[in-house]
Amino acid sequence: MHTSPAKLLILIALSLVILVEGRTVLAFFGINIPPLETALIGLVVIATLVIWAIRPLRGSPTKSE
Amino acid sequence: MTALFVDEYPAEARLVKAAFLSSFIAFGIGALFGIIQALHRTDIFRFIDSIKYYTVLTGHGVFLVIAFTIFFLVGLYQWAVTDSLERGSVDIRFTWLWYGLMAIGSLLAGISILAGFLDQPPMVLGSELRANVLFTFYAPLEANPLYYIGLALFLVGTWLAGIDWFRTWWAWRDENPGKRIPLRTFMVLTTMIMFFLGSIGVIVSILVFILPWSLEITESLNPLLTRTLFWFFGHMIVYFWLLPAYLLWYSVLPKLSGGRLFSDPLARVVFILFVLLSTPVGIHHQYMDPGIAEGFKFIAMTNTMFLLLPSFLTAFTVVASMEHGARQRGGEGRFNWLRALPWRNPAFTGMALAGLIFAFGGFTGIVNAGMNINYLVHNALWIPGHIHAQVGTATALTLMAGSYWLVPQLTGNRLVGRQVALFQVVLWFVGIVFMTNSMFRAGLVGVPRRTAEPQYQGFDYDVGVGSMGELNAQLALGGTLLFISAMLFLVLMLLTVFNNDSEPIVDGTLPPALSGPEDSPQVLDNLRLWFGIAFALVVLAYALPLAGIAAQSGLFGQDIQPFPVSSEAVIYFQFGLEYVGAFVT
Amino acid sequence: MRIHQYEKLWIVGAMILIVGFIVTITYGSVGLGITMIGDEEETIAPDELNDDEQFGEPRVEQVGENEYAAYVVAQTFIFQPDPIEIPANNEITFHVTSRDVIHGFYVPGTNINAMAIPGQVAELTVEFDEPGEHGLICHEYCGSGHHTMEGLIVVQPEDEFDLTELSAETPDTVTSGEQVQLNATVENGQLEPLETTVDAEIGDQTFQQNITVDGNSTQDVTFTAESTQLGVGEHDWTVTVDDYEETGSVEVVSNETAAAEGGEES
Numbered sequence: 001m002h003t004s005p006a007k008l009l010i011l012i013a014l015s016l017v018i019l020v021e022g023r024t025v026l027a028f029f030g031i032n033i034p035p036l037e038t039a040l041i042g043l044v045v046i047a048t049l050v051i052w053a054i055r056p057l058r059g060s061p062t063k064s065e
Numbered sequence: 066m067t068a069l070f071v072d073e074y075p076a077e078a079r080l081v082k083a084a085f086l087s088s089f090i091a092f093g094i095g096a097l098f099g100i101i102q103a104l105h106r107t108d109i110f111r112f113i114d115s116i117k118y119y120t121v122l123t124g125h126g127v128f129l130v131i132a133f134t135i136f137f138l139v140g141l142y143q144w145a146v147t148d149s150l151e152r153g154s155v156d157i158r159f160t161w162l163w164y165g166l167m168a169i170g171s172l173l174a175g176i177s178i179l180a181g182f183l184d185q186p187p188m189v190l191g192s193e194l195r196a197n198v199l200f201t202f203y204a205p206l207e208a209n210p211l212y213y214i215g216l217a218l219f220l221v222g223t224w225l226a227g228i229d230w231f232r233t234w235w236a237w238r239d240e241n242p243g244k245r246i247p248l249r250t251f252m253v254l255t256t257m258i259m260f261f262l263g264s265i266g267v268i269v270s271i272l273v274f275i276l277p278w279s280l281e282i283t284e285s286l287n288p289l290l291t292r293t294l295f296w297f298f299g300h301m302i303v304y305f306w307l308l309p310a311y312l313l314w315y316s317v318l319p320k321l322s323g324g325r326l327f328s329d330p331l332a333r334v335v336f337i338l339f340v341l342l343s344t345p346v347g348i349h350h351q352y353m354d355p356g357i358a359e360g361f362k363f364i365a366m367t368n369t370m371f372l373l374l375p376s377f378l379t380a381f382t383v384v385a386s387m388e389h390g391a392r393q394r395g396g397e398g399r400f401n402w403l404r405a406l407p408w409r410n411p412a413f414t415g416m417a418l419a420g421l422i423f424a425f426g427g428f429t430g431i432v433n434a435g436m437n438i439n440y441l442v443h444n445a446l447w448i449p450g451h452i453h454a455q456v457g458t459a460t461a462l463t464l465m466a467g468s469y470w471l472v473p474q475l476t477g478n479r480l481v482g483r484q485v486a487l488f489q490v491v492l493w494f495v496g497i498v499f500m501t502n503s504m505f506r507a508g509l510v511g512v513p514r515r516t517a518e519p520q521y522q523g524f525d526y527d528v529g530v531g532s533m534g535e536l537n538a539q540l541a542l543g544g545t546l547l548f549i550s551a552m553l554f555l556v557l558m559l560l561t562v563f564n565n566d567s568e569p570i571v572d573g574t575l576p577p578a579l580s581g582p583e584d585s586p587q588v589l590d591n592l593r594l595w596f597g598i599a600f601a602l603v604v605l606a607y608a609l610p611l612a613g614i615a616a617q618s619g620l621f622g623q624d625i626q627p628f629p630v631s632s633e634a635v636i637y638f639q640f641g642l643e644y645v646g647a648f649v650t
Numbered sequence: 651m652r653i654h655q656y657e658k659l660w661i662v663g664a665m666i667l668i669v670g671f672i673v674t675i676t677y678g679s680v681g682l683g684i685t686m687i688g689d690e691e692e693t694i695a696p697d698e699l700n701d702d703e704q705f706g707e708p709r710v711e712q713v714g715e716n717e718y719a720a721y722v723v724a725q726t727f728i729f730q731p732d733p734i735e736i737p738a739n740n741e742i743t744f745h746v747t748s749r750d751v752i753h754g755f756y757v758p759g760t761n762i763n764a765m766a767i768p769g770q771v772a773e774l775t776v777e778f779d780e781p782g783e784h785g786l787i788c789h790e791y792c793g794s795g796h797h798t799m800e801g802l803i804v805v806q807p808e809d810e811f812d813l814t815e816l817s818a819e820t821p822d823t824v825t826s827g828e829q830v831q832l833n834a835t836v837e838n839g840q841l842e843p844l845e846t847t848v849d850a851e852i853g854d855q856t857f858q859q860n861i862t863v864d865g866n867s868t869q870d871v872t873f874t875a876e877s878t879q880l881g882v883g884e885h886d887w888t889v890t891v892d893d894y895e896e897t898g899s900v901e902v903v904s905n906e907t908a909a910a911e912g913g914e915e916s
């Protein structure tokens with residue numbers, strides 16, 4: 001585990017929030033992301049976070065920030 | 066571990082529990098109404114008549130922003146006064162008296178609202194029992210007198226609560242001559258001074274104008290006057306919802322972070338600023354109203370902008386206190402200390418996320434306050450977006466998080482489902498962002514608030530990005546997440562109350578601030594002075610506009626007929642046709 | 651009072667931001683001239699609206715060169731007039747009041763936004779750059795039918811906009827041998843004189859007359875046809891002025907019929 005379940009939960013929540021608000025900000029600059037793509041990006045981000053979190057710590061642990 | 070609140074002050078704890086119970090019942094009903102609205106107005110699932118939507122809307126407003134918030138406030142403040150003065154009420158019977166008045170008042174108002182669901186409402190006090198007038202009850206829309214009587218009793222109860230806490234403080238002062246007012250008591254007393262001053266408007270509006278008019282004692286009223294008197298109260302009440310959350314952020318959050326409050330003097334300054342500025346700003350809700358001169362709107366605008374200051378100060382102090390706590394827990398680095406915070410604790414996480422949303426919502430508030438920018442958003446869905454970020458999250462989420470910390474101390478029972486509680490606060494955070502983001506965007510393209518069906522025949526909204534369908538889906542999704550979160554909270558509270566054979570694992574002691582009251586001048590505790598200045602500011606901001614409104618069309622207006630809101634839409638059409646007929650012929 | 655160094659900086663920053671916001675808003679008011687709805691207008695009692703010079707007949711009228719006034723009454727659950735027709739590229743001042751409860755006056759997606767309060771008159775001046783149609787909605791809860799309360803603002807191209815009104819009439823029946831008189835009235839609500847042509851058709855006879863209607867006044871035109879030429883029977887008539895058209899019919903009855911009917915009546 002790279003992080004605790006509690007922090008993973010909050011990271012997922014934060015990434016969803018940034019996704020929703022970020023999409024609005026991007027639309028303001030003329031970059032439109034359709035809902036379906038947004039949902040896909042969300043899933044990918046969550047999957048990445050989960051994989052990163054449960055990946056066992058081995059060798060030289062990389063510091064991911 | 067020190068003794069639990071419930072063991073030290075069993076009588077007061079009983080009252081706090083009763084207040085929280087009332088608060089949570091109102092929260093449950095209000096949340097249920099919330100999801101009905103989210104699904105109805107987006108046209109995703111409509112199972113009630115659109116006319117009954119306004120019953121739901123009135124209930125959502127009154128149950129949440131009057132009953133839920135204020136019942137929680139009186140409970141929390143009773144705890145804060147008792148715990149920080151280390152003494153109980155002067156007379157616990159008086160304490161129960163005000164709670165009783167509030168409970169009866171909210172029951173009367175609640176019954177008159179819920180009667181809106183009946184097809185054949187009973188006749189009470191000479192008219193149909195109904196109150197589909199929303200939480201703002203703008204005359205000449207008319208509710209049953211019972212609704213106004215209920216609201217008045219509730220307000221009287223809240224006044225007596227304030228007086229009760231002042232009595233407790235006076236008794237303490239006699240026992241502890243020369244001592245500074247403890248911070249939490251200071252916050253309670255200043256909040257109540259603010260409330261006394263600001264609620265004068267709505268009390269006059271109800272008792273002098275609307276109630277006699279609804280009982281047909283007076284024949285007419287001045288709709289702009291009652292509306293202005295409502296907003297005299299209406300922005301102060303916003304801070305009345307918010308300050309319990311502030312009290313928790315200042316007193317409990319630093320401790321939960323593992324440290325101490327950064328500065329006690331600045332906390333006092335913040336509360337004094339709210340006393341001074343939260344009432345003379347109400348006209349910023351009436352930027353679009355005729356009959357109020359532009360100059361008064363400008364004054365309200367500048368006052369409102371200065372009201373940002375206490376919130377900015379709070380942001381600093383709260384974040385600084387959290388950082389201090391994190392470093393006490395071994396956090397290091399410029400931003401890495403964030404990882405050392407107790408994210409696993411639902412009470413902490415809930416408050417921290419609520420603070421984050423509050424900062425974001427605050428910026429949307431600046432748009433509302435910006436007089437001429439307000440043309441774009443006034444009464445658009447943007448406004449409920451702002452409200453749900455502020456009272457619906459900064460306050461509601463903080464109160465829920467605070468309950469996870471406080472309820473075990475009030476019941477002596479261990480909190481059930483800590484992990485679920487963490488999930489609950491995070492779910493609220495995600496839900497509110499989904500919902501408010503959609504509300505902000507829909508508001509900017511002109512979707513109005515307070516309507517059962519924002520879909521019109523003659524035109525379509527010009528949605529620049531995405532589609533109405535997408536905005537609606539996002540709003541409904543957010544509303545659903547919030548509803549699930551609310552129900553989770555209530556279930557956890559219920560289970561905790563019945564979790565009898567357990568020991569709570571909370572430490573109820575609150576450490577003193579890093580910079581204590583001795584660092585602040587004595588004048589901060591001079592409540593008479595602050596009341597005097599606040600009073601003068603209110604007179605400056607309101608005397609002339611109110612006099613102007615009364616002079617234009619009279620204190621009692623020009624023959625304004627009441628409009629009982631009834632399910633019989635026919636009455637309206639008859640009335641309308643009569644007039645159309647009159648002017649055609 | 652001890653205040654931490656960072657906190658002092660923060661307070662100064664916050665104050666700069668606050669003053670900055672106030673300056674921005676003030677610039678909007680003074681520099682850009684975005685005025686707020688104020689208290690310039692007289693109050694008016696809702697039950698006197700029908701007798702009021704302006705709100706008795708809610709309408710659009712021209713008040714100056716490139717300036718129009720629109721008098722709008724909001725009531726459960728309609729706006730009057732509906733639709734509100736106005737020209738593009740002109741200053742339109744809306745005067746909005748309510749006949750009953752508090753309503754809203756809002757064109758979604760624009761800054762046309764006001765409260766309609768019984769007793770009060772909201773005044774706001776706007777200009778539409780482009781012709782087109784805009785929905786007008788009530789955005790303050792006003793009762794059970796609130797969500798049905800909408801109107802329409804039709805912005806017409808400036809050169810196509812007029813405030814012309816046409817009315818026309820003939821007698822229902824004319825006895826053969828008498829003249830059929832078609833009286834048309836052209837009203838010009840604008841300030842500039844209106845030069846136009848009135849076309850009329852009675853049965854198979856056509857007429858044409860050029861007229862000039864002064865600003866804010868009316869002009870009567872009469873067309874006369876010989877009933878004998880039309881013949882006995884029902885004849886349709888039409889009057890057109892610009893895009894306006896009035897139609898009706900006149901019946902020419904023979905002498906005997908007229909006499910017989912007259913006899914029955916007496």
